[in-house]
Each structure stands twice: as C-alpha cells, then as structure tokens.
Amino acid sequence: MLRLRRRMRGEDQGSTLLLTIFFSFLGLSLVLVVAAATSLYLDRKRLFTVADGAALAAAEAWSLDSIRVDGDELAFELADADVQRVAADYLRDAAHELEQVELVEASSVDGRSATVTLRAVWRAPIHTELLPVAVPIEVTATARSVFH
Numbered sequence: 282m283l284r285l286r287r288r289m290r291g292e293d294q295g296s297t298l299l300l301t302i303f304f305s306f307l308g309l310s311l312v313l314v315v316a317a318a319t320s321l322y323l324d325r326k327r328l329f330t331v332a333d334g335a336a337l338a339a340a341e342a343w344s345l346d347s348i349r350v351d352g353d354e355l356a357f358e359l360a361d362a363d364v365q366r367v368a369a370d371y372l373r374d375a376a377h378e379l380e381q382v383e384l385v386e387a388s389s390v391d392g393r394s395a396t397v398t399l400r401a402v403w404r405a406p407i408h409t410e411l412l413p414v415a416v417p418i419e420v421t422a423t424a425r426s427v428f429h
Contacts, residue, residue: 317405321416324403328379329420332399335371336424339387339395342367343426359389359426368397380404385419394425 342363348355368387385398398421405414 313407316407317414320406321403321418324379324401325418325420327377328382328399328401328418329422331372331375331377331379331382332397332420332422333424334375335368335384335387335399336395336397336422338371339364339368339389339397340393340424340426342395357426358392359395361388364389364395364397368395372399394423396421396423 340359343357343359347357347360349357365384365387369384372382372384379401381400381402383400385400387395387397389395398419400417400419403416403418408414
C-alpha cells in the first residue's frame with residue numbers, strides 16, 4: 282500500500298507546469314481578442330462620426346437660389362452632385378486617424394436629406410507580416426436639413 286502511494290505521488294509531478302502554461306496562453310489569447318474587438322468597435326464609431334459629419338454638411342448643401350415657395354411653406358431640393366461634392370470636401374478636410382477612408386456613396390433620395398456611406402480599413406492592433414489582420418468597415422449616415 283505504501284509503495285502504491287509513493288508511485289501515485291511520483292506521477293503527479295510536472296502536471297501543474299503544463300496547466301500553468303495552458304492557462305497563461307488562454308488568458309493572453311483572451312486579452313488579445315478583447316483588445317482587437319475593442320479597437321474594431323472604436324474605429325467603427327470613429328468612422329461613423331466622420332460619416333455623420335459629412336452627411337450633416339451635405340444636408341446643408343442647398344443654396345438660397347434653390348428655395349421655392351410651396352403654398353404656405355418654403356421648400357428646397359438637394360441635388361445629388363452638391364451632396365457628393367460637399368461630402369467629399371468634408372472628408373478631405375476632416376481630421377481622423379482611420380486608414381484608407383473612401384467615400385462610397387453620397388446622395389439625396391428625397392431631396393431633403395443626405396445619405397453618406399464611407400468605407401475604411403481596420404487593422405488589428407497586434408499583427409505581423411505573416412498574419413496581417415485587416416477588415417473593411419463600412420457605415421452609412423443620414424442627415425436631414427430643415428428650413429424654417
């Protein structure tokens with residue numbers, strides 16, 4: 282019986298080292314995944330903020346010459362060319378830290394609101410030349426101009 286106990290104690294040696302290495306690797310992997318997901322979320326929010334600003338600027342792209350009187354109300358019509366021009370100007374002047382930002386679409390469907398779609402590329406915070414992690418992100422923002 283004593284010999285069996287000694288043998289069982291001897292077989293336990295080294296197993297805690299493997300568990301420590303495994304759980305350290307698992308913990309480090311979890312931290313890296315959470316950091317990457319947070320970075321992706323924040324870059325998407327930054328891109329949406331830029332798109333929202335571009336849509337707001339484009340929604341105000343009408344001129345005083347385009348205002349007309351419809352009964353008791355004043356009305357105007359946004360032109361797609363003006364919306365696209367103003368959105369592109371805003372995107373060129375906007376300060377952001379995003380990579381490869383491009384204007385996908387800028388238009389006015391109803392003549393009163395501007396819809397802007399932007400695309401950028403997100404890169405993982407920890408990447409290598411062997412494993413470059415890049416994901417395209419795309420957002421759409423709409424802004425409506427109101428004339429009183």
